[in-house]
Amino acid sequence: xxxxxIIGQYVPGTSLIHKLDPRTKIVIIFFYVIVVxxxxxxxxxxxxxxxxxxxxxxxxxxxxxxxxxxxxVWFLIIFTFLxxxxxxxxxxxxxxxxxxxxxxxxxxxxxxxxxxxxLLILMTSLLTLTTTPIEITDAxxxxxxxxxxVKFPVHELALMMSISLxxxxxxxxxxxxxxxxxxxxxxxxxTGPLKERMKAIIPLLVPLFVxxxxxxxxxxxxxxxxxxxxxxxxxxxxxxxYRKKDLFIFILFICxxxxxxxxxx
Amino acid sequence: MNPIVEFNNVSFHYGEDGPWIxxxxxxxxxxxxxxxxIGHNGSGKSTIAxxxxxxxxxxxxxVYINGKLLTEESVWEIRKDVGMVFQNPxxxxxxxxxxxxxxxxxxxxxxxxxxxEIRIEDALEAVKMKEYRLTEPHRLSGGQKQRVAIAGxxxxxxxxxxxxxxxxxxxxxxRTEIMETIGHLQKEKDLSLITITHxxxxxxxVERVIVLNKGEIWATGTPREILKNGSELQKIGLxxxxxxxxxxxxxxxxxxxxxxxxxxxxxxxxxxxxxSKM
Amino acid sequence: MDITFKNVSYTYQPNTPFEHNALKNVSFHIPSGSFIxxIGHTGSGKSTLIxxxxxxxxxxxxxxxxxxxxxxxxKKLREMKELRSKVGVVFQYPEHQLFEETVEKDIxxxxxxxxxxxxxxxxxxxxxxxxxxxxxxxxxxxxFELSGGQMRRVAIAGxxxxxxxIYVLDEPTAGLDPKGQKEMMDMxxxxxxEEEITTILVTHSMEDALKYADYIIILNQGExxxxxxxxxxxxxxxxxxxxxxxxxxxxQFLKKYNEKFGTQLPLTRQSTKEIxxxxxxxx
Numbered sequence: 104x105x106x107x108x109i110i111g112q113y114v115p116g117t118s119l120i121h122k123l124d125p126r127t128k129i130v131i132i133f134f135y136v137i138v139v140x141x142x143x144x145x146x147x148x149x150x151x152x153x154x155x156x157x158x159x160x161x162x163x164x165x166x167x168x169x170x171x172x173x174x175x176v177w178f179l180i181i182f183t184f185l186x187x188x189x190x191x192x193x194x195x196x197x198x199x200x201x202x203x204x205x206x207x208x209x210x211x212x213x214x215x216x217x218x219x220x221x222l223l224i225l226m227t228s229l230l231t232l233t234t235t236p237i238e239i240t241d242a243x244x245x246x247x248x249x250x251x252x253v254k255f256p257v258h259e260l261a262l263m264m265s266i267s268l269x270x271x272x273x274x275x276x277x278x279x280x281x282x283x284x285x286x287x288x289x290x291x292x293x294t295g296p297l298k299e300r301m302k303a304i305i306p307l308l309v310p311l312f313v314x315x316x317x318x319x320x321x322x323x324x325x326x327x328x329x330x331x332x333x334x335x336x337x338x339x340x341x342x343x344x345y346r347k348k349d350l351f352i353f354i355l356f357i358c359x360x361x362x363x364x365x366x367x368x
Numbered sequence: 369m370n371p372i373v374e375f376n377n378v379s380f381h382y383g384e385d386g387p388w389i390x391x392x393x394x395x396x397x398x399x400x401x402x403x404x405x406i407g408h409n410g411s412g413k414s415t416i417a418x419x420x421x422x423x424x425x426x427x428x429x430x431v432y433i434n435g436k437l438l439t440e441e442s443v444w445e446i447r448k449d450v451g452m453v454f455q456n457p458x459x460x461x462x463x464x465x466x467x468x469x470x471x472x473x474x475x476x477x478x479x480x481x482x483x484x485e486i487r488i489e490d491a492l493e494a495v496k497m498k499e500y501r502l503t504e505p506h507r508l509s510g511g512q513k514q515r516v517a518i519a520g521x522x523x524x525x526x527x528x529x530x531x532x533x534x535x536x537x538x539x540x541x542x543r544t545e546i547m548e549t550i551g552h553l554q555k556e557k558d559l560s561l562i563t564i565t566h567x568x569x570x571x572x573x574v575e576r577v578i579v580l581n582k583g584e585i586w587a588t589g590t591p592r593e594i595l596k597n598g599s600e601l602q603k604i605g606l607x608x609x610x611x612x613x614x615x616x617x618x619x620x621x622x623x624x625x626x627x628x629x630x631x632x633x634x635x636x637x638x639x640x641x642x643x644s645k646m
Numbered sequence: 647m648d649i650t651f652k653n654v655s656y657t658y659q660p661n662t663p664f665e666h667n668a669l670k671n672v673s674f675h676i677p678s679g680s681f682i683x684x685i686g687h688t689g690s691g692k693s694t695l696i697x698x699x700x701x702x703x704x705x706x707x708x709x710x711x712x713x714x715x716x717x718x719x720x721k722k723l724r725e726m727k728e729l730r731s732k733v734g735v736v737f738q739y740p741e742h743q744l745f746e747e748t749v750e751k752d753i754x755x756x757x758x759x760x761x762x763x764x765x766x767x768x769x770x771x772x773x774x775x776x777x778x779x780x781x782x783x784x785x786x787x788x789x790f791e792l793s794g795g796q797m798r799r800v801a802i803a804g805x806x807x808x809x810x811x812i813y814v815l816d817e818p819t820a821g822l823d824p825k826g827q828k829e830m831m832d833m834x835x836x837x838x839x840e841e842e843i844t845t846i847l848v849t850h851s852m853e854d855a856l857k858y859a860d861y862i863i864i865l866n867q868g869e870x871x872x873x874x875x876x877x878x879x880x881x882x883x884x885x886x887x888x889x890x891x892x893x894x895x896x897x898q899f900l901k902k903y904n905e906k907f908g909t910q911l912p913l914t915r916q917s918t919k920e921i922x923x924x925x926x927x928x929x
Binding site: 610614636 | 899906
């Protein structure tokens, strides 16, 4: 049912984090990602972890949504942990299984790298959890605005992104419709050897492309009829404005960074 | 009063040597007039709409909008006067939400943000979609999307609103919604309305009808004048309303219904008069 | 093949915040060889209902029987492909499902999937083309260079080519002009008459329901709201208006005529010509 479709991971809410200017969120996350690599002792990691945990709590988003955001990367986290466990040969030997020695250094290294990974992913998924895709698009357009001077097509890029977002549900419905029509003509998308299933995708893809092109053509015509001539001289209804809370969060973040530099060894 | 739309011997074909889609069409539409252009699929009726705002240019003849000749230079000026709603509700919805979509045309024309807010409010009020201001398109029905499209057009206050088969893809409920919206706009706003359709129920509500057949103007007249040629309309791929068919069948049986009744009440009245004479 | 719905309910995304009951306890029986119209607004559950007819959906509760095939949540149907070969579904705007290089290949796609031998398919295509009103010259052309109406006929031919015993038609005339609509409906009606194929028509057009169907089922918000022969159903005008549907114009007119003239003209499915004759007799 189309009504229940969620695009991206956005979880609606009214928390402070939800209400921040999306640019604030993007900029802070950008610097957070860099700052994570400055941490080098228990205190500094503790500080960064506390920061993420406090942010998560203040979004009021149920924990299961946040854990769901981690699911695709669990494998990677465990894999890196094991890699370090096996390959780092530093510090005293902790235990030995099947004549493979496990060192304390390996355990610590594995834990640290996994933690860093978790922090990065949690922080970035907090952006998509609390910000609608269209807000992110607006923020990117605004942040990239200076690049207009070097002829970078900022407006076109943003328009492309927002139209793609707008058509995701439409194309999903279309995919569902066409796959049902072809299933009624005897196509089996679910069972059979892989080669057959790959072949079954053609009767789905061709009509999807045909219809997407037709939509694009009609949309272009409708946009032209509505006076669209490119970004020149255009005004915008959606306007991003920094507020006091953005300033507050920025200052808070700078304090965290300063504290981090102070506590790192 | 000067015509708002004027076609002067307009002919059109696609490509280099495609067949003529429109042949020698001449007609004009006055300010504030409501007109229906009807014809079978492929009669050229949608081409006429696209010629009115320069989505297409004629090979022969001239198109004037509000006194201006349509050329490559004047096309952007002309588009300010001509708003258009297309057939597929999905393929003309640009914005992420209802208000963004209504704003799109205004943004293109560089209208100030404050002014936009006011006009969005008014336009959504006019199509009765105010409470959906922040709704995303995939949560709207086809009829609602089309009403948003109409709001987007009236927000730029054009002189002409063209509905290019805007109800074809809607269910009866959506169709009624659009018809009501249009009826409302006709009364409230200062603009000409051009409906391109093959639904004869929509035809009954306009002041004048232009019938197209195979790219040529086949007839023009009031709905009553056009609809009374019921069987002729049927021959060129259109419908015949039930009451028109009934009066023709009655005439064939020697019951002479006068005055071409278009509504059930008119028909009953006619029959009552005949009844009392007998 | 007979079709029976027994207390069928269908829920989309059960146990989530988006849970939606699209069908609620719907039961009916369609005898083999009949022509049924299913009427209701968008969101009334029509499209969910027809997806049960060839197993695209399986009821959350209750049971659907199509001939000897049974669909229920308890047991998965093994012969799904067989069922789908016997129920030909023409979806809304079926031209959107075309994908092959030529019309002939596209029509053959369905029967090939169901394992029909090539020679039989060839024979069937020859029979079907005139039925859908297309000449054999079309067979070698690309479906994408045809007009909208022609594409729709090709798509319908593709469904007919599987030789189904049941036709399911989901608004097959949407987007066509009046002449195209009439031709399309007459075509299906003729095939129904000649081959006695069970036909289920989903439509918004009360006029079509009155003209073609033996039996009407009206759905409203996932529930069966009314059912019966067209002439019975349309007598209950106020009930029909309650769910924002309209009684066909001819019936509305006859009713008012009877009131005004104190006559007893029958409200059945007589043609306009017959109505005219009846009126002239009473005058």
